[in-house]
Amino acid sequence: MTGQSPRVVVVGAGVIGAAITFVLSRAGVPVTLVDRGPLGGGTSSRCDGNVLVIDKDPGYQGALAHLSQELLHAWAGELGEIEYRRPGSYLALAGDDEVEPARTWVADQRRGGLDFQYLEAAATHRAMPDLAADVPGSVYSPTDSTLNPLAYVAALVAKSRQRGAATRPHSPVAAIATSGGRAAGVQLEDGSTLAADVVVVAAGVWTPDLLEPLGVTVPIVPRRGHLVVTTKGPRFGDVKVMEFGYLMAKFGRERTVPADVDRYGVALVYEPTRAGNFILGSSREFAGFDTTPNPDVLRAIVRRALRFYPAMAEASVLRGFAGLRPWTPDHLPVVGWVPAVPGLLVAAGHEGDGIGLAAVTGQLVGDLIRQERPPLPMEPLAVDRFGPDVLQEAGVWDKTRI
Amino acid sequence: MSAETVRFWLDGAERRGPAGVPVGFVLYAQGERILGWNEATGAPRGLYCGIGHCFECRLTIDGVRDQRACLVPLAAEMQLTRQAPPPALTFQEVP
Amino acid sequence: MSAATCDAVVVGAGPAGLAAAGTLTARGHSVLLVDEAPVPGGRLRAQWYRLGSAVWDGRAEVRRLVEGVGAGATWRLGTAVHAVSGTSDEGFAVDLGAEVVRARTVLLATGATEVPLAMPGWTLPGVLAVGAAQTLWRGWHMAPGRRGVIVGINPLGFAVAQELADAGLASLAVVMPPPGLATAHLGSVGEQWDRLLALAAGAPPWAKPVAGLLHGRPGWRRAAMRWFPAQGIRVAGARLQLTRQALALEGADRVEAVRLQRLDAGGEPVGAPWREAVDFVLLAGGLRPLGELLGQVGAAMGHYEGLGGDVPLVTTRLATSRPGVFAAGNTLGIESARVAMAQGGLAGLGMAAHLGDEPPEDAWQRARGAMAAARRQVPFTFQPGLMQARAQHRQDSAREVGP
Known part of the structure; x- marks a missing residue:
């Protein structure tokens, strides 16, 4: 290490890498942010702006998300116009069979210290007057917030630059350089090398490719999601609404839904944006690295939205696109030192929560590098937490499902 | 232009214009610069790109929302309606 | 079939x-x-x-x-x-x-x-992409207005200016885009000059004055800028005003004026901005x-x-x-x-x-x-x-x- 502060290279300029760079540059750590493409041009440019606890498993995952919300709330003023607001979010129920699971969910979250509420039909329809009349109830989480993900990444990068961070877009990393067994920087495809004392790999779904040559395996697999953007037009309320079945889809539980909804893991996500358009989601598929949008999935998303918002039939679709969530087998990100390679850190695998968990991830990585005590135990996020069976299964997916 | 002049309606008011010319151009030439309002800000919007790319000239035409005025040729008895901006966005925090 | x-x-x-x-x-x-x-x-x-x-x-x-x-x-x-x-x-x-x-x-x-020149006021009705003006005029024989400016330098802008001038419309001024646009490569005075040089290299009829002026010689940019007439030169029926920059487009419900700024030889602003009345503006972002x-x-x-x-x-x-x-x-x-x-x-x-x-x-x-x-x-x-x-x-x- 040189002097007081290690030189850091962050690989991957998505929201995770940008948040880490923001935290490090704020602490005066010399940091360079590298990406093979434009800044924030990967998964962070193909997502919604959810910053949620409502869809997290009660316990550690919920606590992590809640901490991230509080950090973001504190950062928001400094970051300028990122269209941040905190309207709370709702999970609408599709049928009576979801009422009991939803009540249980609320009870579990409340035991975990989060202020969730179960709303009966009357309160649900007061809060969301455009919802289909047969929606029997909803779950409400008051701290959930939203932002414009493109503006968020841009603001994190801009603030980092102001504090002296360097950025290297369009600079593909060929390999992580090592010296005497420890990370020594990155070698770029153009042949040059960026020397560093610490290398942070925050490359989302592309992380395993960078780690594999060092003999480090992390089970991060792309899980494709589609989104639909409407024209600016009629709106259906200014709060974020998802369906309770989103949790079932996310965690792979049984649902009683139409075949295409089940096949593509479709669940309603309704996100009104400040620009006046709204975003509709969602879908979940293991389909490799192919981001070619599938019109059948887009149609299934629209049909699912109409089940909850019949009046949306008069709205017009502007476009649809697909992105790749970095999925892990236990739905928690991988954040921590690589035990086998000193100086190498991983911060990836946030599935669909990268926007929401970026702030806490930045904080945790900053604490690790500056040898401060993190606000949460980090064992659940450890790089080496996956047993050989899980790694083997991830390897099988690599070959057959991707 | 030697196009046939036909009757059409703008926000319920009777008008006449050349059939076959995209309605966005017809209205521009008749001095109607405002074709709608930005749904988030309420700011007026009009013909901009003229080739269907910018989506700023959207009108309700014969009852169908979000038709690009620069692409739809004027036809006799067409009903053109400017889309009122939705109620102002609150974007307030829920207490 | x-x-x-x-x-x-x-x-x-x-x-x-x-x-x-x-x-x-x-x-x-x-x-x-x-x-x-x-x-x-x-x-x-x-x-x-x-x-x-x-x-x-x-x-x-x-x-x-x-x-x-x-x-x-x-x-x-x-x-x-x-x-x-x-x-x-x-x-x-x-x-x-x-x-x-x-x-x-x-x-x-x-x-x-068309690349949008997203400058202040660009969404006002009466502000058109330059191609829309060409379609209005050439496609449907409708004039975009009586008094306007073209912001940005590109061939389409000059072609439209020539047509509108031939049609006897009030002459158009071609001015520089404002600094700091997201489409940054279009925003700098130097880039606009390079664009002009590229145009002049092919020398279509309307570009002859520019070609004669520059000869595509490196190092001419600054010199030419120094003696460039404040009122501009006539190119393709339009007044090319390289030392004027549009800062903003203004108006209540439609564009009514453009706020202009004079530039020095280095492309730096001199003096106070002023307003000129217009009833249309064409954005030529390429x-x-x-x-x-x-x-x-x-x-x-x-x-x-x-x-x-x-x-x-x-x-x-x-x-x-x-x-x-x-x-x-x-x-x-x-x-x-x-x-x-x-x-x-x-x-x-x-x-x-x-x-x-x-x-x-x-x-x-x-x-x-x-x-x-x-x-x-x-x-x-x-x-x-x-x-x-x-x-x-x-x-x-x-x-x-x-x-």
């Missing part, structure tokens, strides 16, 4: 799409032509300029091309393509909203879009290739500033990396309508070959000859660095998608 299945779907009925469709129907293949616009021709329809004693009349060219397509094609005008999915082997599914058409090969000839469907089908792309942005990598037969999907026209880079037509002819042959109807060698030679001739005839260069970008694109394409 049933529209539900055909040999080829051509998306975009501009010069490239029409030429490709004509090539395919001439060889007996069934073609479906789709365009969002209610009339064929795309932007070619609105082109009209003098080339020495000759006239390039876009409408006449469109008529000729449509005749060439003949009766072997089915038309879907006023129709947008929502998606292209599937593969050539199983038949692409081209989703037109109201119907889904199957075809073994698809041409994406979606043209270009063109960039439109490649949404290429992105959607997952064709390999590359970024080339000299070609205007992101374009697909293609073989010399204009096949993209997706078997059966071809590209032609401005979606392959910003060049002239003649080049687009020649590309369409070439792509049409490529698509025929893909359908198992390999054209004879002399057909290929004619198509390649037409392309070379079209490139020689280009009246002006649209993008600085076009030649280098084209070469780089050729090299990358050969590596990534083959010869």
Whole structure:
């Protein structure tokens, strides 16, 4: 290490890498942010702006998300116009069979210290007057917030630059350089090398490719999601609404839904944006690295939205696109030192929560590098937490499902 | 232009214009610069790109929302309606 | 022919799409032509300029091309393509909203879009993309207004200015865009000068004064700027005011004024800004290739500033990396309508070959000859660095998608 502060290279300029760079540059750590493409041009440019606890498993995952919300709330003023607001979010129920699971969910979250509420039909329809009349109830989480993900990444990068961070877009990393067994920087495809004392790999779904040559395996697999953007037009309320079945889809539980909804893991996500358009989601598929949008999935998303918002039939679709969530087998990100390679850190695998968990991830990585005590135990996020069976299964997916 | 002049309606008011010319151009030439309002800000919007790319000239035409005025040729008895901006966005925090 | 299945779907009925469709129907293949616009021709329809004693009349060219397509094609005008999915082997599914058409090969000839100069006030009614003014005037004989300015320097702006001046409209001023736009490469005075130099190099009639002024010599930029007349010089019927910058467009419900700033030789502001009344403003930010469907089908792309942005990598037969999907026209880079037509002819042959109807060698030679001739005839260069970008694109394409 040189002097007081290690030189850091962050690989991957998505929201995770940008948040880490923001935290490090704020602490005066010399940091360079590298990406093979434009800044924030990967998964962070193909997502919604959810910053949620409502869809997290009660316990550690919920606590992590809640901490991230509080950090973001504190950062928001400094970051300028990122269209941040905190309207709370709702999970609408599709049928009576979801009422009991939803009540249980609320009870579990409340035991975990989060202020969730179960709303009966009357309160649900007061809060969301455009919802289909047969929606029997909803779950409400008051701290959930939203932002414009493109503006968020841009603001994190801009603030980092102001504090002296360097950025290297369009600079593909060929390999992580090592010296005497420890990370020594990155070698770029153009042949040059960026020397560093610490290398942070925050490359989302592309992380395993960078780690594999060092003999480090992390089970991060792309899980494709589609989104639909409407024209600016009629709106259906200014709060974020998802369906309770989103949790079932996310965690792979049984649902009683139409075949295409089940096949593509479709669940309603309704996100009104400040620009006046709204975003509709969602879908979940293991389909490799192919981001070619599938019109059948887009149609299934629209049909699912109409089940909850019949009046949306008069709205017009502007476009649809697909992105790749970095999925892990236990739905928690991988954040921590690589035990086998000193100086190498991983911060990836946030599935669909990268926007929401970026702030806490930045904080945790900053604490690790500056040898401060993190606000949460980090064992659940450890790089080496996956047993050989899980790694083997991830390897099988690599070959057959991707 | 030697196009046939036909009757059409703008926000319920009777008008006449050349059939076959995209309605966005017809209205521009008749001095109607405002074709709608930005749904988030309420700011007026009009013909901009003229080739269907910018989506700023959207009108309700014969009852169908979000038709690009620069692409739809004027036809006799067409009903053109400017889309009122939705109620102002609150974007307030829920207490 | 049933529209539900055909040999080829051509998306975009501009010069490239029409030429490709004509090539395919001439060889007996069934073609479906789709365009969002209610009339064929795309932007070619609105082109009209003098080339020495000759006239390039876009409408006449469109008529000729449509005749060439003949009766072997089915038309879907006023129709947008929502998606292209599937593969050539199983038949692409081209989703037109109201119907889904199957075809073994698809041409994406979606043209270009104008780069927005997102300056303060640019969304006011009465502020038009310069191409919209050209369509208004040339397409429908409607004037954009009585007193206006063009912001930004590019060939389309001068072509429109010339037409409006010929029509006896009040003269237009061409001024510089404001600093700090998101489309930054258009925002600097230096970039605008380079653009002018690129224009002057081809020296179309209206660019003669500029060409005479600059001779394309390096180092002239600053000197020329120093003595550049404050009132501007006349170019193509417009007043070119390189030492004036538009800071903002102003008005309540429509554009009523432009706020202007004088610049010194270094492009720095001097004195206080002032307002001038206008009733229309044309934004001339240049063109960039439109490649949404290429992105959607997952064709390999590359970024080339000299070609205007992101374009697909293609073989010399204009096949993209997706078997059966071809590209032609401005979606392959910003060049002239003649080049687009020649590309369409070439792509049409490529698509025929893909359908198992390999054209004879002399057909290929004619198509390649037409392309070379079209490139020689280009009246002006649209993008600085076009030649280098084209070469780089050729090299990358050969590596990534083959010869």
